[in-house]
Amino acid sequence: MSRRRRFLVATGAAAGMAALGLRSSPASAQPLKSARIVVGFPPGGSNDVIARLLADKLRGVYADTLIVENRAGAGGRIGVEVVRNAAPDGSVILQTPGTILTMYPHLYRSLGYDALRDFRPVSPICTFDIALAVGPETTARTVGELVQWFKANPQRASFGSPAPGASPHFVGLMFAQAAGLNLVHVGYKGAAPAVQDLLGGQIPAYFGTLADVAPYLDSGRVRVLATSGPTRAALTPESPTFVEAGYRSVQVQEWYGMLLPAGAPPSMATALNEALRGALRDSDVIARLKTLNVDPAPMSPSDFAERIRNEQVAWAPVVRASGFKPEG
Incomplete structure (x- = not known):
């Protein structure tokens, strides 16, 4: 089966399962009436595609009504600011690439947010190569x-x-x-x-x-x-890693993750974490993520916070060595 056909078949399968209402529910909380996942990029990119897939699976589990809201601009920072300033009631969720939280502090002299001060980490969603x-x-x-x-x-x-x-x-x-x-x-x-x-x-x-x-x-x-990963991607097995191509310093794995505003109660982060884990166990979600060449990678809120903290530290010397000049 061609790559494009695999991509489209998985898309259709996910939609079909959603129509049948096949979902798993965490037992610890009643769904919110409404919620939204904020994505800091326009529709069509992988972050947006995954957000819409998860919104469908979380609808009726985490919230009765759940939509994706695209707030593009400033390299994803506008979406981060929207969630930072949102009511901390669990109804506004940030879905973002990791480096916006872990690398940006080393790239921009002034940020309006701090990943661990202004947000309550919920879980990574997946990891992927560049x-x-x-x-x-x-x-x-x-x-x-x-x-x-x-x-x-x-x-x-x-x-x-x-x-x-x-x-x-x-x-x-x-x-x-x-x-x-x-x-x-x-x-x-x-x-x-x-x-x-x-x-x-x-x-x-x-x-x-x-x-x-x-x-x-x-x-x-x-x-x-x-x-950019440690091994060849399943979608393009004929393409080498940068390390195999002779560029040993070019090895990076990025992730998408979900966070709530800092004032959200721990119980809301736990409820969303449980709902997300259920969605990531769904066979159709697994199949669709595979076509996108991303790997499900959930973890506890506390472990996720530690990961963000460690990656913030790790990026600092890499940014300095690159010669990239801070902006903003």
């Missing part, structure tokens, strides 16, 4: 060929990512440094417009999740040259 993808602007089919193409075409040596300062941007910088390249970064407000420009030849390369480019792989319109 992919280097190319479109029709270049004929490169290996990382080495792309490096040579960039060197031969310095005026076109650029890459796009879903947001300035987010993990794909940073992985792109790590790659450029490791390859001895001077690449111009083109930041977008989300994955969808960046991938459209990749397809249109406005940018030659893109760093983002495999889910962002999955619909275009079978046709050959987009080619994945490498991925």
Whole structure:
């Protein structure tokens, strides 16, 4: 079965199960009347796709009415601020990439939020790799060929990512440094417009999740040259990791996670954690996440808080070594 067909079949299966009302419920709390998951990026990217999948499974379990609200801008920070300032009653949930909470403190001189002071961590949702993808602007089919193409075409040596300062941007910088390249970064407000420009030849390369480019792989319109995880991605087993391609310093795994405003009671975090774990055990959710090449990775709220704390510490020397200049 083709990658695109697997992607679409899983989508349809998840919708069908939702229509049948097949859900698992935590016993510890009655559902809220209404809630919303805030995503700091436009519709169409992997974070948004996963949020909508989970919203369907959490509806009637965590809240009777549950919607996804896209609050794009400022590299995901607008969505974070929306939840930070929301009522701490469990009805407003932040779903965000990890580095917005763990790397951003080292990139921006002033942030309006602190991940552990202003939020109550609930759980990671999944982990995933960052992919280097190319479109029709270049004929490169290996990382080495792309490096040579960039060197031969310095005026076109650029890459796009879903947001300035987010993990794909940073992985792109790590790659450029490791390859001895001077690449111009083109930041977008989300994955969808960046991938459209990749397809249109406005940018030659893109760093983002495999889910962002999955619909275009079978046709050959987009080619994945490498991925950032410790092992090859199941969706693109023919594509090496950056380590295999000779760039040992380029190894990163990102995650999406859910958090509530800091004032939310621990019982609400526990209820959402239980509901999320139930959703991540759903066979259709597992199948859909597999097509997106992300791995379910729930943990307790306390362990999640510790993970955020540890990653904040770990990113600091990496950011300094990259030469990336703080902004804002």
